[in-house]
Amino acid sequence: MAQEMELKYGCNPNQKPAKVFMENGELPFKVLNGRPGYINLLDALNSWQLVRELKEATGLPAAASFKHVSPAGAAVAVPLSPELEKAYFVEGVELSPVATAYIRARGADRMSSYGDFVALSDECDAQTASFLKREVSDGIIAPSYSEEALEILKSKRKGTYLVLQMDADYQPEPVERKQVFGVTFEQGRNEVKLTSECLAERPTRNKEIPAGAERDLLIALITLKYTQSNSVCYAKDGQAIGIGAGQQSRVHCTRLAGNKADVWYLRQAPQVQNLPFREDVRRPERDNAIDVYVGEEWQDLLETDAWKNIFTEKPPVFTREEKAAWLKTLKGVSLGSDAFFPFGDNVERAHKSGVDYIAQAGGSIRDDNVIETCDKYGIAMAMTHIRLFHH
Template identity: 70%
Template sequence: MANELELKYGCNPNQKPARIFMQDGSDLPIKVLCGRPGYINFLDAFNGWQLVRELKAATGLPAAASFKHVSPAGAAVGLPLTDTLKKIYFTDNVELSPLACAYARARGADRMSSFGDWISLSDVCDLPTAQLIAKEVSDGIIAPGYTEEALAVLKGKKKGNYNIVEIDPNYEPAAIERKDVFGITFEQGHNNLKIDSEMLSNLVTENKNLPEEAKRDLVIALITLKYTQSNSVCYAVDGQVIGVGAGQQSRIHCTRLAGNKADIWHLRQHPKVLGLQFVPGLGRANRDNAIDVYISDECEDVLGDDVWQNFFTLRPEPLTAAEKKEWLASFTGVSLGSDAFFPFGDNVERARRSGVSYIAQPGGSIRDDQVIETCNRYGIAMAFTGIRLFHH
C-alpha cells in the first residue's frame, strides 16, 4: 500500500491535479486491484463502504449498496428473494448467496438510478455476487476482499478496465475530519453515531406497535440516510431500501421523490408488468427504460405505434390510473426514515399513499403535535429518535 494515489482529475476534467492521500503519512487503507477509479468513484466507495459496514453491524446480515453521485440509489441486507423479486431483479434461475441477495436488492431498488453505479459490499465478494455484477452496467466496486473466482469474473468487465477496490476491514478513520471549501478548511468530529433499534423506543403516537421487521427496516432507512446528501427521506421494506429522496431543499419534496420511487418499485410487481413480453435479446437497460415508460403516466404518448414494437413482441395493454391506484393501495408495512424533523403533516399524508405504516424521525418541530395527529388519523406508528442525520 501507499499513502497517496494520483487521480486522473477531480470532480471535472478541468480540476487538476487530483489525488487521495493520508495526511498523517500512513498507508491508504485500500488497494486498487483493477482499473483506475476517479475522484467521485472514491467518494461513492468510501460512503458506500461505511453504509454497508454499519448495516451488517446493526443486522448481522451481509449488506450491499448502490451509489450514484455520493448518495445511495439502493441499500439492502441479504434476505432471500421471493419469486416475484427474482423476476423484477432479473435473477430467475440464478444461484444466489446471501451477499448476492443483498446486491440484487440494492440494485433493484431503483434500477434507473443505479445505471452506472458504484457498488459497496460488506463481505468478501463471492462468485454468485460477481456473476450478477457482471451483467449490470457499473463503474466499480469496493469490498473487503474477493474470492479468486469472483475476481476473475469482475476483471473481465469493461475489457479488463473495471474498477475494483479492496479495503482493509479493520481500518478506522481519525476522530477529527477536515475538508476544504473555497480554500477554507472545515473541521468536525467524525460522525460515529451508532444507529440501532434502541433509538426507536420513544413512540409518540397512539399506535405503539413496532414489529421486529419494522424496527429492522427503520434501522436500515436511518443508516442509509446517514450517508445520503441532505435533505433526505428513505422508504424501506423487507430488508431493503425502495426509495430515496436526496439533496432536496424541501422535506415534502424529499418525501414525494422517495415515495414516487417506492411506487415504481411496487408497480414493477403488478401482474401486467410481470407479463410484459420483451423483444428477444433486449438489453437490461432497455428493459428498465421500457418498464419505466410503461408504468409512467405518459405511456400512451411515448409508446406510439412506431416505438412500442422496438421493446415488446406484443403491444401491451395499458396499466390504467385506476389499476395503479388500486395496486398501490394494497401495500402496507413500509417503513420511512427522515434525516430531520417533519415540519408539517403533509409528509405523513404523502408517505401513507406509498404504504408507510412506520416512521422514524428526530422530532423537534413546533408542529410536532400536528404531525403526530396526522399519524394517529391513519394508525401509523411513529418514533422520535432525537437524532438528526444531516450529511454533506
C-alpha cells in the same frame, strides 16, 4: 498500500492535479484493477461506511449502490419473493447471501443505479461478480474477493473495471477536515450508532413496531446517514425502496422517495411482470420500458410503432385506475427522515405509499400536528432525537 495516489482529475476534467493521500499512515484500500477517479473514491468510501454499519446493525451481509455520493439503493440479505425475483431478473436462481443483498440494492432504483459504484460488506463471491458483470457499473469496493470473482471483475469493461479492496479493520481519526474555497472545515466524525434503542420513544397512539419493521427503520436511518441532505428513505423487507436526496424542502424529499417506492412496487404488478419482452432487448432497455409503461407517457408510445422494438406484441394499457388499485395493496413500509418533519404533509404523502412505520428526529414546533396525522392513519412513529445531515 500507499500513502498517496494520483487521480485522473477531480470532480471534472479541468480540475487538475488531483490526488488522495493520508497525513498519517497508508491509504486504507488497495486498487486491484482499474484506475480510480475522484468521484469513484467519494462513492467508495461513503458506501463502504454504509454497508459496514448495515452489517453491524442487522448481522446480515449488506450491499449498496451509489451514484454521485448518495445511495441509489441499499439492502441486506433477506430472501426475495417470487415477484421480486422476476422484477430483478433472477427467477429460479439460488442466490448466495451477498448476491441477494446486491440484487436487492441494485433493484431499488434500477434507473438511478445505471453506472453506479457498488459496496459489499462481505467477500465478493463469483455469483455476485457474475451478476455485476452484466450490469453497467463503474466500480466496486469490498473487504475481499474470491479468486474466481476477481477474475470475472477484471474482465469487465475491457479490463478497466475498478476493483478496490478495503481494509476492514481500518478506523479513521475521530476528527475530519475538508476545504471549501480555501477555508478548512473541521468537525468530529458522525459516530452515532443507530440501534433499536433510538426507536424506543413512540408518541403515537399505535406503538407497535414489529421486528421486521424495526430492521427496516434502521436500514432507512443508516442509509440516510450517508445520503446528501435533506433526505428521506422508504424501506421494506430488508431494503431501501425509495430514496429522496438533496432536496431543499423535506416534503419534496418525501414525494421524490415515495414516487420511487411506487415504481418499485408497480414493477411487481401482474401487468408489468407479464410484459412480452423480445429476447434481444437488454436489461437497461427493459428498465426504461418498464418506467415508461408504469408512467403517464405509455399511451403516447402506443400511438407509434416504437413498441415493436421492445415487445413481441402490443401490451395492454396499464390504466391509472389499475395502478391506483395495485398501489393500495402496498402495506408495511417503513420510512426514515434525516431530520424532523416540520408538517403533517410529509406523513400524508408517506401514507399514500403504504407507510405504516416512521422514524424521525422530532423537535419541530408542529410535532403535535405530525403525531396527529400519524394517528389519523394508525401509523406507529418513533422519535429518535438524532439528526443525520450529511454534506
